[in-house]
Amino acid sequence: MSHSPIRKDKTCLNCRHVVEQKFCPNCGQENTDSRKTFHHLFIHFFEDLTHYENAFWRTIKNLLLKPSSLTKEYLSGKRLSYLAPVRLYIFISFVTFLMIAMFPVHVNDEVNESHKSENIKNQASSHTNSLKDDKNVQALLNSESISQEDKKAIENVLSHPKTSDDSLINLGYKSVNQIDSIQKYGPESKKLSAFGYWINRKIQIIKDQNTGREALDKFIESFIHNLPKVLFIIMPFFAFFLWIFHNKKRWYYFDHGIFTLHYFSFLLLIFLILFSVDKIATLLNYGFINFISGCITFIGVIWAFYYFFPAHHRFYGESRILSFTKSIVLFFINSFFILLLLLAFAFYTFINLH
Known part of the structure; x- marks a missing residue:
């Protein structure tokens, strides 16, 4: 929150509404001086970052370690304490794209x-x-x-x-x-x-x-770079399959959509973490670091596969046997559908390879 003095003029600069206190009751804008010094700008940046981190780290913690908790909190109305599902997915996608752009798959330029x-x-x-x-x-x-x-x-x-x-x-x-x-x-x-x-x-x-190695590296780089786009295309179909398998009166498609956004944000976050760990281990290139990286990758992959089962059970509140049965069926249906889309995208990547 800003510590700038309140303006003497009680007219909101944004909506021209009368402001009796610090914040405009009509649009919520803070009624402080809009012209800032560099010192204030510097301090304001860290204040906003700290404020953002309160919600951000709480969201990330629940997303990684507490399957379906974010979805249940969001649908129950507790939304200001966490990042919104769409914003969360976009943010993680942006960071993922950024990391992939900064650390692309190495392509050997020396041709035999x-x-x-x-x-x-x-x-x-x-x-x-x-x-x-x-x-x-x-x-x-x-x-x-x-x-x-x-x-x-x-x-x-x-x-x-x-x-x-x-x-x-x-x-x-x-x-x-x-x-x-x-x-x-x-x-x-x-x-x-x-x-x-x-x-x-x-x-x-x-x-x-290209040499065989160059062609493979280019294919992998292009495929990984566009993987978040594929996940975004898959999400509405994933939510549709959830809608088919659950009570239509109790659950709306919107509810399944929020669950899907959080689940795919988790998958993307796991991918980002494992990708970052692998790149750090590659840069350091020490035996012990590589061992730790391998352990993290193994645990991350296992958790990514298992995550859907407790998330489904806790969110939909069905018996463990029924939830597990539905989870298995949904897992295979969605895996098959995702595989088809990934193969289609792999073919698209291939025809655009040069």
Whole structure:
């Protein structure tokens, strides 16, 4: 709270309402001088931080250690003592994004020279697939309808035939040009489907531009960076499944939504803590620190998986057996649904990888 003197003018600067005491009865703004010295600004910052911490640390403590307590307190009307659910989720998301931006997954910028030279050779060499059975090949080579580069590609393919593969993804290609050659000049039996051509070409582009380690690191970095967005998309569906499994007269969708916000805030907070611990351990790189980090990670992961069961039982107030049964069913339903969304997002991350 500010210690600035009260203004002599009793008119609120915000809403022009008459202010008899320190705070405006209409809008709640403090009726103090709006022009502050640097000293006051400095002191005011720490006062606000301390005031915020009172609610913040109480919220974090209950969120981590007392499953469903925040939800029950919020729905019972005790809301000023804790951070609001939406604000809490946004705050934790912001800090998570910030930490990920500050400490991204390391990508090795040094590309192996042999890998580079192999890519150059493969890009310059011709492509793949056996064209021996194509009776139009010789006529194509004798015609003037294709470039000399394509003719050379076909001749090399003829001298180095490749056996067909019926699988959707084939990691045996050497370059993008090889894949293009199959699709352009190969017999119909050897050509890929539209989707097979697209996905194999995408994989080959990634292979040509990155080492295996680089591609994996980039994928993990992109996936982790966007994980909070995925959780935000999942939340309304999570609350919907809760609504289906519980008494519609006693519980509104809003109640399930608040429970979901707190639960996902917990998951995001656990992720943030484990991510921070891992980065600190990596920076210090001491045996004992790494051991402690491993223990914290193990405990955090176990607690993250177990947390939903006591939270569900305490919030909905059902018998332990019924609550545990519903929790198991909900856990598997939501896990399956979340897995589908994560796979969809992983695929989205893959197609945007370069």
